[in-house]
Every structure is written in structure tokens, then in C-alpha cells.
Amino acid sequence: MIGACRPEQPRGRGPLNYRAPPMDLLEYKGKQVLARHGVAQLPGREATTVDEAVAVAEEVGYPAIIKAQVKIGGRGKAGGIKLANTPHEVREHATNILGMDIRGHTVHVLWVQRASKITSEYYAAVVFDRAAKAPLVMLSTKGGIDIEQVAADHPTALATLHVDPLVGFHPFHARRLAYEAGVDADVVRLVGDMLATLYEAFTQEEATLVEVNPLVITPEREVMALDAKVTLDDNAMFRHPDNAALDDLIDADEQETMAKQRGLTYVKLDGDIGIFGNGAGLVMSTLDVVAHAGGRPANFLDAGGGAKAEAIAASVEVILSNPNVKAVLFNVFGGITRCDEVARGIIDAYEILKPRVPFVVRLDGTNDVEARELLAGANLPHVYPEATMDGAAERVVALAREGVTA
Amino acid sequence: MSILVDESTRLVVAGLTGREGSYHAMNNRRYGTNVVAGVTPGKGGQDVEGVPVFNTFREAVAATGANTAMIFVPPRFAADSILEAEDAGIATIVAITEGIPAHDELLIYNVLERNPDVRLIGPNCPGVLSPGKANVGIIPAAFFKPGNVGVVSRSGTLTYQIGNELAQSGFGNSTIVGIGGDPVPGSSFVDIVALFEDDPQTELIVMSGEIGGSAEEEAAAYIAEHVSKPVVGYVAGLTAPPGKTMGHAGAIVSGSSGGGQAKIDALEAVGVRVGRTPTQVAHIAVEILGGSGVRQNA
Numbered sequence: 001m002i003g004a005c006r007p008e009q010p011r012g013r014g015p016l017n018y019r020a021p022p023m024d025l026l027e028y029k030g031k032q033v034l035a036r037h038g039v040a041q042l043p044g045r046e047a048t049t050v051d052e053a054v055a056v057a058e059e060v061g062y063p064a065i066i067k068a069q070v071k072i073g074g075r076g077k078a079g080g081i082k083l084a085n086t087p088h089e090v091r092e093h094a095t096n097i098l099g100m101d102i103r104g105h106t107v108h109v110l111w112v113q114r115a116s117k118i119t120s121e122y123y124a125a126v127v128f129d130r131a132a133k134a135p136l137v138m139l140s141t142k143g144g145i146d147i148e149q150v151a152a153d154h155p156t157a158l159a160t161l162h163v164d165p166l167v168g169f170h171p172f173h174a175r176r177l178a179y180e181a182g183v184d185a186d187v188v189r190l191v192g193d194m195l196a197t198l199y200e201a202f203t204q205e206e207a208t209l210v211e212v213n214p215l216v217i218t219p220e221r222e223v224m225a226l227d228a229k230v231t232l233d234d235n236a237m238f239r240h241p242d243n244a245a246l247d248d249l250i251d252a253d254e255q256e257t258m259a260k261q262r263g264l265t266y267v268k269l270d271g272d273i274g275i276f277g278n279g280a281g282l283v284m285s286t287l288d289v290v291a292h293a294g295g296r297p298a299n300f301l302d303a304g305g306g307a308k309a310e311a312i313a314a315s316v317e318v319i320l321s322n323p324n325v326k327a328v329l330f331n332v333f334g335g336i337t338r339c340d341e342v343a344r345g346i347i348d349a350y351e352i353l354k355p356r357v358p359f360v361v362r363l364d365g366t367n368d369v370e371a372r373e374l375l376a377g378a379n380l381p382h383v384y385p386e387a388t389m390d391g392a393a394e395r396v397v398a399l400a401r402e403g404v405t406a
Numbered sequence: 407m408s409i410l411v412d413e414s415t416r417l418v419v420a421g422l423t424g425r426e427g428s429y430h431a432m433n434n435r436r437y438g439t440n441v442v443a444g445v446t447p448g449k450g451g452q453d454v455e456g457v458p459v460f461n462t463f464r465e466a467v468a469a470t471g472a473n474t475a476m477i478f479v480p481p482r483f484a485a486d487s488i489l490e491a492e493d494a495g496i497a498t499i500v501a502i503t504e505g506i507p508a509h510d511e512l513l514i515y516n517v518l519e520r521n522p523d524v525r526l527i528g529p530n531c532p533g534v535l536s537p538g539k540a541n542v543g544i545i546p547a548a549f550f551k552p553g554n555v556g557v558v559s560r561s562g563t564l565t566y567q568i569g570n571e572l573a574q575s576g577f578g579n580s581t582i583v584g585i586g587g588d589p590v591p592g593s594s595f596v597d598i599v600a601l602f603e604d605d606p607q608t609e610l611i612v613m614s615g616e617i618g619g620s621a622e623e624e625a626a627a628y629i630a631e632h633v634s635k636p637v638v639g640y641v642a643g644l645t646a647p648p649g650k651t652m653g654h655a656g657a658i659v660s661g662s663s664g665g666g667q668a669k670i671d672a673l674e675a676v677g678v679r680v681g682r683t684p685t686q687v688a689h690i691a692v693e694i695l696g697g698s699g700v701r702q703n704a
Contacts, residue, residue, distance in 0.1 A: 166517065236509065236510075239482075365570070
């Protein structure tokens with residue numbers, strides 16, 4: 001039988017199984033990346049304390065802008081962006097913004113920059129358009145606001161163009177976008193150069209998003225990036241060792257950090273039913289089936305193909321470290337993964353961790369009969385085998401409701 | 407009949423000399439797949455359990471008449487390997503490798519799109535299985551029997567789950583195709599559904615999608631216009647939170663796009679019945695095909 005006949009099986013975390021989420025950069029790190037390609041910006045620096053913020057403002061001059069650095073939009077509306085004319089005002093705003101919660105993201109870093117006079121606010125972006133299988137370059141003269149709103153209210157105000165990656169981005173593309181968007185005639189050339197630079201940064205840094213909103217035109221007719229939203233492809237980091245250091249885990253959840261260190265694919269959710277499964281699709285499906293049965297999953301955890309007993313024990317440890325978890329569902333279809341290995345992992349984990357919540361175990365596929373025998377033989381309290389995925393979901397939801405503790 | 411792989415498949419494996427490559431290639435050979443060659447630069451002249459290894463795809467094709475490639479090399483070398491297979495005239499390329507950089511996938515897609523004689527399945531996929539004929543990849547073939555249900559999926563284990571439930575109801579498969587969980591798959595649902603529509607062995611198509619992108623919506627539009635066979639759908643990740651990558655690089659709801667409910671709505675609007683759980687998918691398929699199917703070896 002395939003996948004069941006070799007003691008030395010390929011494990012799930014080999015070089016072929018490296019998984020990576022997109023890497024969103026904080027504004028100031030995005031600006032560092034764009035600066036490498038010569039994108040013009042106003043002088044500024046990051047600050048992590050109130051004193052540091054004042055020092056940066058003194059250095060760049062007044063009026064100064066204080067901006068919260070979080071990986072979520074709507075900072076201005078939340079009070080995370082303020083203008084300061086004096087050191088006293090910098091101190092006041094920095095004190096308020098540091099530690100502020102913006103839609104679940106705590107502010108740990110500020111960006112302090114010299115404010116500038118602005119004549120126009122544009123929008124420019126290069127997006128990895130997966131549906132079109134091509135980079136999408138966008139330009140609008142209605143910048144500084146939510147671009148999805150602009151696209152909805154004034155569809156003609158957003159000029160867009162797909163670039164053939166084998167041809168690249170050429171000056172005529174830039175001119176076409178600039179004239180279609182209706183940028184001021186005297187800055188067509190400069191805005192076009194900016195688009196070319198953003199495209200270069202997008203391809204050379206292997207980004208999936210480079211967005212500048214607003215792209216400003218100053219009274220001196222300079223074109224500058226006042227903001228930067230850059231998302232890098234984690235799968236390409238082996239070609240960009242410098243960029244790997246730009247990742248920061250300040251917003252990371254305790255369990256997610258723990259899982260990352262163990263090489264597990266884990267996403268924290270807000271429910272109370274721990275989920276263990278193999279294969280991203282099956283795990284997503286398991287979350288849905290649990291929700292369908294009236295429960296709320298506490299996490300997504302994909303143990304990958306061919307997971308071994310020790311990896312399973314590590315996964316269980318991560319799941320149980322979330323204090324909200326009231327019951328755990330193991331839903332495994334053994335292909336490369338052997339169900340008897342999973343059963344051994346569950347038994348080991350149970351003995352080491354002595355969980356206080358019930359486990360519902362549904363194992364199907366390769367070596368499932370042996371797996372069920374192992375579990376039955378171990379005779380663990382509060383471990384409930386189930387034959388089907390739907391039945392297992394209903395059982396775990398009922399157990400979580402009852403609040404059974406072992 | 408069946409699609410993509412069968413008795414005429416002559417398989418060359420990139421990465422045959424690696425641990426995972428040799429393990430799965432030999433599994434494929436034991437299943438009956440005609441594994442004719444391996445490609446590993448610098449190891450030309452060696453063999454793996456009797457399968458000759460060549461330095462380049464061109465040499466492998468010239469010496470063995472290979473027509474199908476399986477890519478089993480690490481992500482940093484995978485794009486090069488796929489482009490080399492295309493350059494050597496391979497018609498069907500199955501890329502198992504997970505974690506290929508997105509910009510590499512963009513390049514591969516746009517190069518291969520210009521060649522009407524090549525088809526890429528994957529990357530980041532479990533491969534293609536035509537039960538009783540050939541297995542190219544890592545699909546556990548023991549669970550599947552020949553039959554009349556074609557399956558196309560973005561997920562491996564979910565495919566096994568659905569396929570196994572169909573098997574328990576007595577149904578087998580024409581071909582099972584994993585198109586992979588990456589943002590830029592070489593073949594889409596539309597491509598594979600079109601092949602199943604033209605395949606006489608396939609009487610029903612199961613399409614298992616997930617959140618992220620718009621491949622399911624595109625498939626719905628295509629099915630409405632071009633597909634006469636019944637299609638049963640599934641979409642995983644309905645309850646996934648926006649902005650989070652759910653294991654597969656492509657499985658992410660971004661802003662207003664990629665959500666599961668919109669995909670289900672698009673499919674149902676064109677008459678595709680969508681199961682809410684994998685078990686329901688199997689039940690619907692059995693209902694359409696009528697009772698417990700014994701129409702194997704169609």
C-alpha cells in the first residue's frame with residue numbers, strides 16, 4: 001500500500017513542504033525597502049519611546065507628523081496620526097499613541113517625519129493580481145483616501161494596467177496610466193518615473209504589494225511617497241536575506257509564535273474547540289464542519305503530510321496552550337500520514353501533557369484499523385473515537401458545551 | 407479513457423535521486439506508472455532502481471521518449487526545472503513542490519501559456535491519479551478504484567476524504583486531479599473541468615475548491631456555458647477569518663474578494679449542487695448517479 005510501507009518516511013517539513021504566509025511590513029520598513037530603489041520621501045525616522053519621538057522631531061523640524069506603526073488601515077480615523085508644532089505637542093501625541101489599540105493592534109512604534117505642504121494627493125500601487133496572472137499597476141489622482149471607495153464611487157478616476165511579466169514595465173505604460181488618470185501635465189514625467197521605480201521595487205524585492213497612498217505633489221512640484229504599504233513573498237526570502245530581517249512579530253500571538261518555532265502551520269481563532277488535522281483543505285473543511293455543528297474553532301492547525309508522533313505531540317502542546325480550548329478534535333485522513341503514527345502521537349502527548357480537556361479522535365485512511373486498536377488499548381480517559389467527520393464534529397461541540405474536564 | 411495520465415504516460419522525474427523523489431516515484435512505478443527516466447544535473451549515467459538518470463531533460467526525452475514530467479525538486483530550483491521540462495517538449499508537467507516563490511510562478515505561467523502543447527498541473531499539488539492506469543504524484547492510490555467520477559481539487563487530503571466517501575458508496579474515479587493550493591496554479595478548475603467534459607469515462611465531476619482568488623467563480627461561468635455533465639461542488643474555508651493565510655499560500659480572503667459564500671453562490675446560481683460538508687458532497691454525487699454505483703471500469 002502506498003505510503004504505508006517504509007519506516008523512514010519523508011516528514012512533512014522537508015524542503016518541499018515549506019509553507020509561508022505573505023509578509024506585511026510596517027510603514028517605516030516598507031519605506032526602507034522603497035528607499036533602496038530611490039523613491040523620494042520626506043525626512044523621518046521611527047521611534048519607540050516618547051523621548052525618542054521628540055528627538056526625531058527636533059532633528060527633522062516642525063511641523064512634524066506622528067504616525068502609529070501598525071499593520072492595519074484606518075490609523076487616522078482611530079487617532080493614530082497627529083500633527084505637532086512644538087516638542088510639547090510631540091510629547092503629548094506620542095504619549096497618547098504609543099500603546100494605543102487600533103482595531104486589535106497595539107502600537108509599539110511611531111514614525112515621525114517632517115510635515116510638508118501638499119498640492120495634490122495621488123494614489124499609486126503595484127499589485128500581484130493572481131486572477132490575471134500578471135502585476136497590476138494602478139494610478140489615481142484621488143489619493144489619500146480609501147482606494148476601494150474611489151474605485152466604487154469614481155471608477156474612471158482609477159487608471160489600471162496589467163503588465164506582461166515577460167515584457168516588463170516600459171515608459172509608454174507609465175505615460176498611458178498618467179494621462180488616463182489625468183495627472184497634472186507638468187508632473188506626468190515624474191509620476192511616470194515613480195511608477196517605474198515602484199514596479200522595479202515590486203519585481204526586484206519579490207513583493208506581492210507595493211502601495212503608496214498618498215503619493216504627494218508638493219508646491220515645488222516634487223513627487224514623494226508619504227506612506228508605504230509593502231507585502232513581501234516569504235517564499236522568496238532565500239533570495240533576499242536582508243528582507244527576512246524586516247519581519248517583526250510584535251503583533252504575533254503567543255500560540256502562533258510557539259507554532260512558528262516548531263515549524264507548524266497554525267492560525268489562532270476566537271472559539272473554544274482545538275483543531276488538529278492534516279492538509280490545509282481538510283483542516284479548513286474541519287473548521288467549517290465544526291461551525292456547521294454549532295461550535296467555534298479555537299485554531300487552524302495543519303500538521304502536514306507524514307506527520308510523526310513527536311510532531312503530533314508538539315502540535316497538541318500548542319493547541320492546549322491556548323487557555324480558551326475546552327475540547328480538541330483530531331480529524332485525520334491518512335494518505336502519506338499513517339494513522340497509527342497519529343494515534344501514537346496522541347497517546348504520547350496525552351501522557352506527557354495530561355490534558356484537562358476531552359479529545360475527540362477521528363482517524364481514517366492509511367493504517368486506520370491499527371490506529372483504533374492502539375487508542376482502544378491505551379484506554380485513555382476522556383478520549384472519544386468517532387468514525388465519521390460529521391459525527392466527530394457533533395461530539396466535540398457537545399463536549400465543549402458540557403465543559404467536561406478530565 | 408481518463409485525463410492527463412494513463413497507460414501511455416512515460417514519466418520523467420526531476421529530483422528522482424532525492425529522498426522524497428525516489429520514494430514517491432517508486433510508489434508510482436509499483437502502481438503501474440511507466441517511470442522511464444530521472445533528471446538530476448551532475449548525476450547523469452546513474453540509475454535509481456533501474457531507472458536511468460540524465461543530466462538534462464533534453465537528454466532524457468531523446469533517450470526515453472518521456473512525455474510527462476513530475477517535478478520533485480526544492481522550491482528554489484523548481485521554476486528552472488519546470489521551464490527546462492517545457493523547453494524539452496514535455497506535454498504534461500506535474501509539479502508537486504510547495505513553496506515556489508510567487509514571482510517564479512508568474513514567470514512559469516506566462517511562459518507556458520505561450521505554448522499550446524504543454525499543460526502544467528500544480529505547483530503545490532498532490533498530483534494526478536487515473537485509477538488502474540497511472541499515478542503521478544503522492545495521491546494514496548489504494549483508496550481509489552476505476553469509475554465514472556472525475557475529481558478536481560485545490561487540496562490533497564480533502565480530495566482523499568471525498569474520494570473515500572464516494573468509494574464507500576461504490577463509486578470509482580476516471581481521474582483525480584490536484585491543481586494545488588498556490589495563488590498561480592498552472593491549470594485552473596476551468597482547464598480540468600473542460601478535459602472531464604470531453605472524457606467519455608467521466609459521467610460526473612466533483613470540484614473541490616476553497617477560499618482565496620476567483621477560480622471557483624470562473625469555473626461557475628464556464629460550467630454555465632460549456633458543461634453538460636453534472637458537477638457537484640465543495641468550498642472549504644467558509645468560516646476562515648479574512649486576511650489570514652489558511653495553510654495554502656492561495657487560501658486567503660483579501661478584502662472583499664476570495665470569500666467562500668460568494669463562491670458557493672456563484673456555483674449554485676449556475677445549477678451546481680454544493681455540499682456543505684465532504685460527506686454531503688458524496689451523498690449528492692451518489693444521488694445524481696443513482697444508488698450504489700457499480701459502474702466501474704467504464
